[in-house]
Amino acid sequence: MPLGKEDIIHKQFSAMIKMYQKMNKLNAVFWSYDASGEYRNKITGALLKSKGLTAGKADYEFRVIKENNICHHIYIEFKTDIGKQSPNQKAFEATCTAINNKYYIARSVEQGLTVLQKEGIL
Secondary structure (H helix, E strand, C coil): CCCCHHHHHHHHHHHHHHHHHHCCCCCCCEEEECCCCCCCCHHHHHHHHHCCCCCCCCCEEEEEEEHHHEEEEEEEEECCCCCCCCHHHHHHHHHHHHCCCEEEEECCHHHHHHHHHHCCCC
16 A cells, blocks of 8 residues: 555654754654554554554654753644644644643644754754
């Protein structure tokens, strides 16, 4: 099965993050891609849900230590030009905002990197 547009963006973005990490230019104590939206069969889906996987979490999470040694969470959700958030994604964004975490929607690798620059991660 060929990769979708979002999959291509994810792969390119991750490659850039790994490059910055190798160059010691990534100011994050943790980063990860969340595969909760990936295609899977019903058995695997049920198993993951039983283990606590929840729908709506953003594609990427970055943790950064800022002033007073406080850990900040920055989330990036990638969408294609016409992609829209699901109700679960909107709920996750609202939760992030309510507890002062940062949540961004990016529609390209460049927009994702701009978010990381804005947040002092790059």
